[in-house]
Amino acid sequence: MSSDAWRDRFNTPIIQDIRPCPGDINLEMIYAAGLSDAEVSIWNPATGETLQVPDLPPHVANPLPAADGRSVLVLHDEDGGEVGHLWSYPVDGEPVDLTPELPPYTLRGIDVARDGSAVVIATVTDEGFTLYHLTGAAAHRLYRSRNEAWNSLVSADGALASIDTTDHNPGIRRFAVTVLDTSDGAVLASVSDGPLAPLRGVRFSPVAGDPRLLLSTERTGFARPAVWNPLTGARTDVEAPELTGELVPLDWSDDGARLLLVHVDGGIHRVYEYDLQAGRLLRVSHPDGAYFFPEVACAVTNQWGSHYGPGGQIRLLRQRADLPFEMLALDRGEGEPRSVLAPQNVVPGIPLRSVTVTSKDGTALQLWVAAPEGASGPVPLILRVHGGPNLADVGGYHPAAQAWLAEGFAYASLNYRGSVTFGRTFREGFWGAVGDRELEDVEAAWRWLVDEGIADPSAVFMTGSSYGGFLTLLSLGRLPDLFAGGFAFVALADWKLAYEDMHPALQAAWRGFLGGRPELAEERFRLSSPMTYVEAVRAPVLINQGRHDTRTPARQAEEYARRLRAAGGDVLLRFFEGGHEPVGNDGVAGKIELELELARKALRGERWS
Template structure:
């Protein structure tokens, strides 16, 4: 019989919805979890019919519908390595075709389709640098390169009629991740205009107007140090910025209506989402009435800026995607006349859980940091698991969290920290981790633990730390640089040795970390060493579990093995479990297995038992991912 906490994972059905942009139909591409993998289906909103996508799909989380709604574009990479090609897959699965057969394998940093015709743009990265490619999903045009640069360039977009493209570029300020929006003529490849707010304030494109022939672009700007929506015409330079008197913090643009008259935006206040609608014609910024929860989730270094986000439907009404820590994704339709939000797609029956509370904590230097906290009902100071998100330029939102509910079901408290480096808290907060990788983040981690202990939520001697990717990295760094703070660390695909990992990272990541760490390992060896958990293995006092992938090109497997061996030689209690794949696990069965493993390990510590029962093993032999740097 399955443990009771399994019921929270069973409730998880729809992970995200991404609207198809074709003119003739109202379609949503739905990402759903199944026991074995993430699967796609197409929801015809007008007909209220759902059709599964049966063909072979690569990275389903980044897939998009073609304008005709009869096929899906997705990035196919060998064994999750993130090095591959974008393919077009008909919904019925009859024939998968490579859109860029002549290109070497690449990492994807943008994927967008025009509303009419068959054009799409792909932002690709391999050892030669960053490039933007115009492709045709029906094979009517050979791929054409519109842009290339050795400097970071992300998030390629295409206009509704396929005439213009846009790319977030850093050529104006190389080596610094503060983008400018560069617009390109899709017919000639000529750069037509660039919008920059100077070296301090990034500008990022979100979406071209949905009206064919309208060249305007919705962007996110940061003139004030915080995100604000902006509409810009690259052909005549006209620009319209939202005025938001009285609103402090980020006002994040999410979408704009098909008639290009209204923009949907989210104000983030201490992690809490409040939605607004900006009428471009009148300049009015009006709050929307909606229940509490998360209404979008940012992503980083992938094909799209959001994992999922509320948006406009083809009927012009706001389609709210809502989650909470205890509530799976629900779709609400906002009735502008009455101000009410009515459910149109709800999850199947799901067990009641514990909602999260947003708290503000002061770090060592007085910086305000945001913390989501959940405590088991009726329990005093309890064991606690502190979660640190990846990125670092990501964020934990008030989204459905079966892991948190599983811990709470067992009487263990849960908290998730948005440390410095997190997005949606302004530019200064997002960039502060760059001053000295790991330092500010660990100050925030200690402040969070002290706060949770002082408030009576956590038992000081029974606090565990966990995280994925950069969050796993911080978990291990905390074990070495703040010994005794945590009873153990549970690290998924962590970075453990920046210098050893550098040559095996995919090229897109090498560029970023040269900027963050002050150069290559040869140029900034001291910074790489100081930032690496392997430097501090002699100081690790608690047990460590590492769950790592055999084909990860973000946090390569060899450096994780080297860390585990070094900790083992130092007398540490370390367990290293391998899984076959890339940087993420993508099935319910794997998530259940990982949760059970963590529960077993934490329970062992609470019983006074060691985690390690055998020596760590090297990664199973795998060939290097195609196109990776050797």
């Protein structure tokens, strides 16, 4: 591959999500990163017709299609700061503010009734966590709590709403599920698996009048599906004792008879159906790859996920590290899926392989890794850590990884403790000691990559976004001899300063993870902050920060850079106009270009600043 061929991956829109329209599951919403910003359209797989949604606001993230597929719902936040109002943007006509009477809020849940009668949203403000039922231009409050509450869902006929709550367990992110009557906000039922095992709502039955709710439970320590009727209390748990790892529920078939599930074991995805009447797991035939991307704390249940289409058709969304989004369709009775949306203009790349690495205390870690074409020994390497921390690298499409590989660098991405889909103990492994276990995992990955002869020990660069940016900065200060440089994107550099400036939704989460407010857990905030270790940093640092970010705010990044410079460190601080998740291929390609230039400078012994 020529040295600039990696740029070709950014010359066409890159699909980020494909989501069915609730009231017409023939139709799909396609959300893509365009050259400068997000692009959203409504697509009919049967006819190929595509309708573009015009005049969207900048920085659109996690859009959701309306029931009829004629509009999309997005948080309009002006500057990317994730605080604003939910608006409806039609394929034709004028956009509408759906909550004009409410103060600005952060959105942490949204769902649309299949019959189009209602929308439910979970919002966060200084006053707490609130569930609203939207009909027309009216917003009716159904629930409010000072304790964390996320992930709003609504039944097919709009009669019931659910929200994941922590009132039973304040300050600890192990949810129960509460179901309410949308007509008056009356609590109809709650379901909890006790103080240790969280429950999450996934989706109400798509059948009108059917109150059953698909849940994800962790009674065994690993995710399993359950179907619960809040009106009768009846519950069916899919135990699947023959499967190790997690069995993650994604969707119901449109007749309410089957569930779509993904088995995740060691990070590898295998798709199943579950026949509710027969009580039987059915393996789905498919090529290898990633079939959903988990997200535990945003406006939608998963950033993207495979789902059912009409007539029980399975619509498999698939990615691989070297292959962009495609949709495969599998009709009932068919043996093999067929492609209905193939990626266009695919630039040849290198797939990542999954390996197991053992951390300091014996914990097994999953690492995705690849060497550049033709490499016969140790080469410079990029070690990436994902954000979250409650996310995971699923081995999905990652054009930045392919850019590094094309330029002669090896590449690895680590699922450290805190990652999801590896069980509750692994996901909660960082609680109360934020940064400590994760850095043990980073060091274990580094040593494995060096011992295996993949990475040149003098030329390992670390990179990550958000919590991954935090771990990048923390590693440079606490493991200063391991890295030749660090690229931190929208990074958290100081917990106390960040806590003072971040939006309330994140404050509640970090109080739980760090052990309280800054004044009550002062020592933990200090020990977990990269700012504490600036004088130990030896490698050059790039910090790329959003000017209006409310998750990892600007002030703490500026103070980190100032203190690192004062200590003699080599640091570049770059700001972009936006929030936490800018969308646009041009900006991503520019970021990669800068990082490639800086990595080569470091290898030549040149300063970055």
